Amino acid sequence: MSATILKLGGSVITDKERPETLDGPALERSAAAVASALEGGSLTDGLVVVHGGGSFGHHHASEHGVTTTEGTDEIEAVVDIHGAMETLNQFVLSRLHAQDVPAVPVHPFSTASRDETGALSLPTAQIEAMLEAGFVPVLYGDIIATAGAGVTIISGDELVTELARALGADRVGLCSTVPGVLDDDGAVVDRITSFEDVDAILGESEATDVTGGMAGKVRTLLELEAPASIFGLESIDSFLAGQRVGTSIE
């Protein structure tokens, strides 16, 4: 199985400036692209969708001081962060269903965990079975139980990387609000092969973001064997059709 993995950035599908606000048109556009790629037959080995937190997850995580390394054992934090992400996941699923995409949820909080060193354990047998059955599994940035720290955040980007490794994914695409990684002149960088090449131009997200923004994204993707790309919503159809778009990270 060599599925394609698509991350819908939280910045794309939500209004990151306003707490718990969806960007409905952007989400519908994304769902339509997925539906037409499935119908067009360009994803014969299956598709896994992962979505980010946007103004649902990051806002609550930041309020409770929870990050990928700073944990909490307060139930209010768990309910606020996970609850908001489940709500966003429901929106994503319903927009995909409206386009006849056979999307099914996979809740990272119920399946994944970290050990004392922060190492991630993410079972994928159920995801492989879902793909075999023709479903489109939909995961999302979430909280996960972490030995000695209560719960910490797992970003959609970390899920993408782990899934790509475990499933032997063919291609990985991160759809964000920018057409790719931008250089100092605002031009899209075509290809990144080492973090040092782009360290100086990579910043954090402009909105509330507890998982490291663009720099975190590039660092995570560089660890991958599968070719990855970062692109904007205008290129989502081309990416799903197998074309090279935005910035390639190899």
Ligand SMILES: Nc1ncnc2c1ncn2[C@@H]1O[C@H](COP(=O)(O)OP(=O)(O)OP(=O)(O)O)[C@@H](O)[C@H]1O
């Ligand atoms: N050199 C750069 N090129 C492009 N974007 C950059 C750069 N430096 C910083 N950024 C910021 O990174 C943002 C993308 O990261 P962000 O984490 O917000 O994306 P996302 O994955 O869409 O959202 P989320 O993390 O909520 O899922 C851009 O909107 C931009 O503000």
Ligand SMILES: C=C(C)CCOP(=O)(O)O
């Ligand atoms: C903040 C939470 C809960 C999820 C973060 O996922 P990301 O938006 O992919 O970084």
